[in-house]
Amino acid sequence: MSTHGAENVSPGDHPSRLLAAFLAGLRYEDIPSAVIARAEDLYLDWFASALAGKTARQVGIIERYAAQMGPQHGPSTILTSRRGTTPYFAALVNGAASHVVEQDDVHNGSVFHPAAVVFPAALAAAQALGKSGADLLVAAVAGYEAGIRIGEFMGRSHYRVFHTTGTVGTLAAAVAVGKLMDFDAQQFLHAMGSAGTQAAGLWEFLRDAADSKQLHTGKAAADGLLAAYLAKDGFTGAQRILEGAQGMAAGMSSDANPARLTDGLGTRWATAETSFKFHASCRHTHPAADALQLLMQREGLQHDQVASVTTRVHQGAIDVLGPVVDPQTVHQAKFSMGTVLGLIAVHQQAGLAEFEQQALSDPRVAQFRQKVQMRLDAEVDQAYPARWLGRVEVRTTDGRQFEAAVDVPKGDPDNSLSRPELEQKAARLIRFSRAASEPEIGEIIARAWRLHETPDLQQLF
Amino acid sequence: MSTHGAENVSPGDHPSRLLAAFLAGLRYEDIPSAVIARAEDLYLDWFASALAGKTARQVGIIERYAAQMGPQHGPSTILTSRRGTTPYFAALVNGAASHVVEQDDVHNGSVFHPAAVVFPAALAAAQALGKSGADLLVAAVAGYEAGIRIGEFMGRSHYRVFHTTGTVGTLAAAVAVGKLMDFDAQQFLHAMGSAGTQAAGLWEFLRDAADSKQLHTGKAAADGLLAAYLAKDGFTGAQRILEGAQGMAAGMSSDANPARLTDGLGTRWATAETSFKFHASCRHTHPAADALQLLMQREGLQHDQVASVTTRVHQGAIDVLGPVVDPQTVHQAKFSMGTVLGLIAVHQQAGLAEFEQQALSDPRVAQFRQKVQMRLDAEVDQAYPARWLGRVEVRTTDGRQFEAAVDVPKGDPDNSLSRPELEQKAARLIRFSRAASEPEIGEIIARAWRLHETPDLQQLF
Numbered sequence: 001m002s003t004h005g006a007e008n009v010s011p012g013d014h015p016s017r018l019l020a021a022f023l024a025g026l027r028y029e030d031i032p033s034a035v036i037a038r039a040e041d042l043y044l045d046w047f048a049s050a051l052a053g054k055t056a057r058q059v060g061i062i063e064r065y066a067a068q069m070g071p072q073h074g075p076s077t078i079l080t081s082r083r084g085t086t087p088y089f090a091a092l093v094n095g096a097a098s099h100v101v102e103q104d105d106v107h108n109g110s111v112f113h114p115a116a117v118v119f120p121a122a123l124a125a126a127q128a129l130g131k132s133g134a135d136l137l138v139a140a141v142a143g144y145e146a147g148i149r150i151g152e153f154m155g156r157s158h159y160r161v162f163h164t165t166g167t168v169g170t171l172a173a174a175v176a177v178g179k180l181m182d183f184d185a186q187q188f189l190h191a192m193g194s195a196g197t198q199a200a201g202l203w204e205f206l207r208d209a210a211d212s213k214q215l216h217t218g219k220a221a222a223d224g225l226l227a228a229y230l231a232k233d234g235f236t237g238a239q240r241i242l243e244g245a246q247g248m249a250a251g252m253s254s255d256a257n258p259a260r261l262t263d264g265l266g267t268r269w270a271t272a273e274t275s276f277k278f279h280a281s282c283r284h285t286h287p288a289a290d291a292l293q294l295l296m297q298r299e300g301l302q303h304d305q306v307a308s309v310t311t312r313v314h315q316g317a318i319d320v321l322g323p324v325v326d327p328q329t330v331h332q333a334k335f336s337m338g339t340v341l342g343l344i345a346v347h348q349q350a351g352l353a354e355f356e357q358q359a360l361s362d363p364r365v366a367q368f369r370q371k372v373q374m375r376l377d378a379e380v381d382q383a384y385p386a387r388w389l390g391r392v393e394v395r396t397t398d399g400r401q402f403e404a405a406v407d408v409p410k411g412d413p414d415n416s417l418s419r420p421e422l423e424q425k426a427a428r429l430i431r432f433s434r435a436a437s438e439p440e441i442g443e444i445i446a447r448a449w450r451l452h453e454t455p456d457l458q459q460l461f
Numbered sequence: 462m463s464t465h466g467a468e469n470v471s472p473g474d475h476p477s478r479l480l481a482a483f484l485a486g487l488r489y490e491d492i493p494s495a496v497i498a499r500a501e502d503l504y505l506d507w508f509a510s511a512l513a514g515k516t517a518r519q520v521g522i523i524e525r526y527a528a529q530m531g532p533q534h535g536p537s538t539i540l541t542s543r544r545g546t547t548p549y550f551a552a553l554v555n556g557a558a559s560h561v562v563e564q565d566d567v568h569n570g571s572v573f574h575p576a577a578v579v580f581p582a583a584l585a586a587a588q589a590l591g592k593s594g595a596d597l598l599v600a601a602v603a604g605y606e607a608g609i610r611i612g613e614f615m616g617r618s619h620y621r622v623f624h625t626t627g628t629v630g631t632l633a634a635a636v637a638v639g640k641l642m643d644f645d646a647q648q649f650l651h652a653m654g655s656a657g658t659q660a661a662g663l664w665e666f667l668r669d670a671a672d673s674k675q676l677h678t679g680k681a682a683a684d685g686l687l688a689a690y691l692a693k694d695g696f697t698g699a700q701r702i703l704e705g706a707q708g709m710a711a712g713m714s715s716d717a718n719p720a721r722l723t724d725g726l727g728t729r730w731a732t733a734e735t736s737f738k739f740h741a742s743c744r745h746t747h748p749a750a751d752a753l754q755l756l757m758q759r760e761g762l763q764h765d766q767v768a769s770v771t772t773r774v775h776q777g778a779i780d781v782l783g784p785v786v787d788p789q790t791v792h793q794a795k796f797s798m799g800t801v802l803g804l805i806a807v808h809q810q811a812g813l814a815e816f817e818q819q820a821l822s823d824p825r826v827a828q829f830r831q832k833v834q835m836r837l838d839a840e841v842d843q844a845y846p847a848r849w850l851g852r853v854e855v856r857t858t859d860g861r862q863f864e865a866a867v868d869v870p871k872g873d874p875d876n877s878l879s880r881p882e883l884e885q886k887a888a889r890l891i892r893f894s895r896a897a898s899e900p901e902i903g904e905i906i907a908r909a910w911r912l913h914e915t916p917d918l919q920q921l922f
Contacts (some may be wrong), residue, residue, distance in 0.1 A: 063696045067686065069549040073530045088530040161712035166658075193666065197627075197673045200661040200678060203707035204699040205654065211697045212658045219659060223680075226526070233522045236672045238665040246664035251622035251713060 012333040015153075015261040016242050020188035023146060028138050035269045036452055039137045039144075041422055042105055044448035045276055046115035047079070048426035049104040051435035052352065053097030054080040058214040062096040076124040077460055080435065087124035087229075089332050091173070093222030094120035096214040099165070101352055103429060107144075107274045108412075110151025110168070113217075114274060117169030118143035120221035122176040125228070126457050131180050133454030136259055139179040142272050147172025148270035149263060153242060153459065155255035162252055166201020166216030173224025174231075181232050193237020194227035196248050234438050276411040278425065279350040281333075284317040285340040286409040287390030293344050295394055295404035303345035305391055305396050311337065311379030311392040314384035321374065333359035338369030351425070352432040388412075419449070476722040477703050481649035483608060483726040484636055489599050494729045497913055500598045500605075502883055503566055505736055505909035506577035508540070510565040511886035512896035513813065515541040519675040523557040528631055537585040538921055541896065542743075548585035548690075549683050552634070555581035556682030557675040560626070562813055565889060566735045569603075569873075570631070572620050574678075575735060578630030579604035581682035583637040586689070587918050592641050594915030602732050603640040608633025609731035610724060611703060613809075616716035619628025627677030628664020634685025637691075642693050654698020656686035657709050707774030707892040737872040739886065745778040746801040748851025749869040755803050756855055756865035764806035764829055766857050772798065773838030773852040775845035782835065794820035799830030812886070813893040849873075880910070897922065 014157035028036075045128035050285065051060045063081055066089040077083070080097050097248035098104055098116035105115045109142065118140055126136045151168045158164060167381070174195035178188050201220070205212035241247045242261065249256035279289050295301070327333040333355055334340070342365035343350040347358055358365055380389045408415040417425065423445050430436050436444060440461055466735050489497075514520045524542055527550040528781035537551035538544070559565055559577035583600045586592075592600075612629045620627060632719035635656035639649050662681070671717045692698065702708045703722065710717035740750050744831050756762070781796065788794040793802070794816060803826035804811040808819055819826055841850045851867035869876040878886065891897050897905060901922055909914070 058696060061691055061696045064689055064694060068690070069547040070530070075647065086530040115890050120672070178666065190671075193669075193671055194673065197663045197666060197676065198661045200659045202658045202699070202702065202712055204702055204705040204709075204711075205658060206707070207705060208654075208697070208700045210651075210654055210699050212655065212699060215655055215691070215696070219684075229526055229529070232520055233520045233525060235519060235676070236669070238663070238671050238673060239669045241665055242665065244665040244668060246667070248663065248665075250665075251663055254495055255827050 004029050014240055014243065015258045016189060016192065016240055017185060018262045019265070020192065021141050023179065023188050024183060024185040026138060026142055026179070028134050030402040031141055032269065035141060035272050036137055037274045039140050040448055040451050041276075041417070041419070042115055042271070042274060043119060043137075043451060044422055044426050044445060045105055046098060046119040047097070047444060047448065048053070048429035049101065049115065050079045050120070052092050052103065052429040052433050053100035054433040054435040056097070056100040058211045059093065059097045059100060062214065063093050063216055066093050072359040075128040077120065077127060077262065079460070082461065087128045087225055090124035090127070091121045091225045092218045092222040093372060095122065095369065096218030097257050099217045100214055101280070101429070101432070103277050103280060103352065103425075105274045105276055107148045107151070107270065109273070110148045112147060112151035112165055112168055113165045114144045114147050114172060116165060116217040117173045117220040117224065118147065118176045121173035121225045122180065122446065123457065125177040125180050125225060129180055130456060132456060133451040135180060136457060137452055139176040143172045143176030144271040144274065145265075145269070146175040148273070149261050150242065151261040152263070153256055153258060154249060154253045154345050155257060156214040157254040157373070158252055158256075161203060163201035163203055163213070163216050166220050167199040167248070167252065169217065169220030170224045170227070171195045173221045174227040175361045177225050177228035178231065181228060183231070187231050189239050190235065190237040191228045191231035193239065193241045194230055195224050197238065198223045199226065199248060201393030215243050274420070275413065276417045276425070278411040279340065280352045281340045281350050282320065282335045284313075284320050286411075287388045287406055288313065288337065288338050288392055289350060289390075290406040290410050291390035291392040291404045292341050292394070293348070294406060295392055295402055296345060298404065299402055301394070301396065303342075303364060305398070306345060306368070306371060307397045309341055309394055309396045310393045311341070311370045311372065311374055312380055312393075313374045315376060316382040316384060318374055318376060320423060327360065330355050331358060336369065337374055338372035339365060341372050342366070342368035351428045353428060356432070462505055475704065476719045477650060477653065477701055478646065479839065480607060480610065480726065481646040481653065481721045483838050485639065485644060485646040486602050487599060487603055487640070489595050492599065492602055493730065496733050496843050496917030497598055499733045501600050501909055501912050502737075502878070502880070503576055503732070503735060504580060504598075504601065504912060505883055505887050505906060506566055507559060507580040507692065508905060508909065510560070510576065511540045511555050511558045511563060511581070513564065513890040513894050514530065514561035515563040515894035515896040517558070517675070519672040520554065520558045520561055520786035521676065523679055524554050524762065527554050536589040536752040536776065538588060539591035540921070543922065548589045548686055549556030551585035551588075551679065552582045552686045553679045553683040560678045561675055562741070562890065562893070564741060564813065564886075565736050566737055568609045568612070568731065568735045570734070571609045572625055573608060573612035573629055574626045574655070575605045575633060576609050577626060577678040577684065578634045579608065579637045582634035582686045584918065586638040586641050586686060590641055591917060592836070594912040596641060597918060598913055600640040602639040604633045605732040605735065606730070607636040607724075609734070610722050613721040613724070614703060614719060615710060615718055616718060618715040619713055619717075620743045622664060623647060624662035624664055624674070627681050628660040628709070630678065630681030630689070631660045631685045632656045634682045635688040638686050638689035639692065642689060644689075644692070648692050650694035650700050651696065651698040654700065654702045655691055655696060656685050657685045657702030658699065659688065660709060661796045682687055694712045732873050734876065737878045737883070737886070739872045739878065741816050742801045743781065743796045744810055745774075745781050746798050747872075748849045748867055749853055750801050750805050750811060750851075751867040751871050752851035753802050753855070754809070755867060756853055756863055757806060759865065762857065764803075764825060766859070767806060767829070767832060767855055768858045769856045770802055770833045771835065771854045772835055773840040773841055773854075774803070774835050776837060777845060779837060788821065791816050791820060797830065798835055800826060802833050803827070803829035806871040812889045814889060817893070821859045821861065874901055
């Protein structure tokens, strides 16, 4: 710290600059190997999520826009169509595809989905710049570490109106691309300035179930990439775009906390705090689904041996899931506790394919749904939202009673998915949209696990 | 009005929808011929402003980005390089170029620069869609009418942190392009939804004199165009992106007034309320510059006959201009009352070229600067900001005293520029960057005056 300035802080030491200096100094060797391995996990989970978006109408529209406005060839791959184009359009389309089935990762504390914005920008730029898999992993870690801290900095007031993955995502994407360009701290500040002044995304679209979510992730990835490319060529940006008097927090937050921007830089690895989504349903159903799965496996029960299930839940689960008693659409089924537990009981999983094919049409699932009830539980409710506790009680048709408890839902950092589980999830996601053949799925998975030693990223399939 | 709903207002009649319905119904024949003619004036003023940006460093960077990410050919013209590309990149570069010399138009009430965002998007799309000059004029009027009202709606609290030309400009550009696509009201709402959820632009860059202003206008034009192209292909947007509970006003304004969105639709033509900038200096110097010019012409005075000038001003002028006593840069000179009046006295104008070539180097201008003082005037101060009064008193070297008063600065709607004056200004702007030859300047001007009867826009030079 300098001794200049009224508060004994040098003007050069503002939080954004400290963050930028950390990003500039970050090297592969500095990142714990477990965090590098987790980044590979996140990469595979993202890659499969983007491929799962292949058949979505919104993604098709943005693909056609890219074909109309962009070049027909280029170094960067649009994953859903496997077409080459320039990095801007690959980031745009892949960003739009990443979040559409809502199975991509999430960081709980920042309410931010890093993969959907960081990897589309980073992969597109890495391909164009001829970078290695290790370079991509360092860039992704930089994007995650910055984006998660900026999301935490912007606070809950921001999230009430703004879609953090769209707004903060623009900065996270810019940081990832800037790392691939070997930015120094000053270049990072310029790129963050140009990214932050483009940051946008409002929740209003939810009211009309409009298509904006895909626009938010696609634009965050593409606009962040734009910011980095401009900074590389000398375009300057605001030095305090986050905490300045007319910056992002001034305009879009009432509870911003600058200390979060530099929280544990180099010791706390926010990348590894990111959760994987396991079941393809509303997150409020996950603790009970995990607990039921555990119980049925442990006791060797089949669905037709179950007479009733009671799941003890927090109030939020009752508020959100309670109204859904007779789901009519696949989307509604994802908010039906009975249907989710029915899929687990009958099909052993509640993934995208099970929802599409079985949630509404399998009479055994509908029958199981009738046996499920939720009950408010004081312990579970008190623990929420810091901990999401899963509690189920099962009575069998022959009169036995069982209980099971899961304290950390599957996919959270303390109960993360194993590589075999991640492989199964990835395969399910890719099969869902038929975006790759079975041999290709195997190859995609194998490539992810050797990403850290891959010399170049030209060939993705 | 419907009789349904608690407040006797049909959900279909919200202000955004009424605005969208007006835009959908707007036809060339409905627009008064004086407004069409004014739109041609604004078009020429914009075209020349964009060409004046040709040599700017920031524009060069964005041009190179467009060359790197976009196709090398296409139907839409980048004005500064005369290269053809796709509409997205033409809108991006031309938007960036439009505002860089700060001579483009301004709407006082909304503090919004419509030309810099509306025309880049509209011309790029019109060229790609094979539209006529009349189509372009209707589209521009739609963009101005919507953008100005949305700027007024967002209020002064928005402008304190957000650069309205960037944020609101995204919607204005989307509306202009949507009009070229013959959108119905529902399509306009979708396009506005996608534009509003991308709306961005923070003033923080001012603190560091960073390059963001060019990014704001370029991105507003390009992102607005994107929103319209997506809506054309069926991409949906929030229906109440302006006034909804998680919309633009909810996130970025504390004094939004929905009544402004529909103010005088079809009877009040906000397009014709837009001011032209005449002198290339800070707006606070304009009333005095106009008054001095009037006085010297009226009395037939030369600069060396003037012994002293006192200009009676509002407090804001003293606050902003007072500190600049010995300007060292061209930018500072634009905030020096003495320099501005010196250029008027010695060179009869204070345009871009005079600032670049004479403001700092001509000893006669420096000498005149010493003769100028500002004095706070109660009448002038009280009238501000509704009216910007110009008052000067001149004492000559042979002891005569003169006064002159101008009540509306040149360029404001009630004292607009004549077509000959607009032609002179356009020629000065284009000569400044040498973006066109003298015969081309004549042709650019002639084309503007026959824009309303031009069948297609393929040939701009």
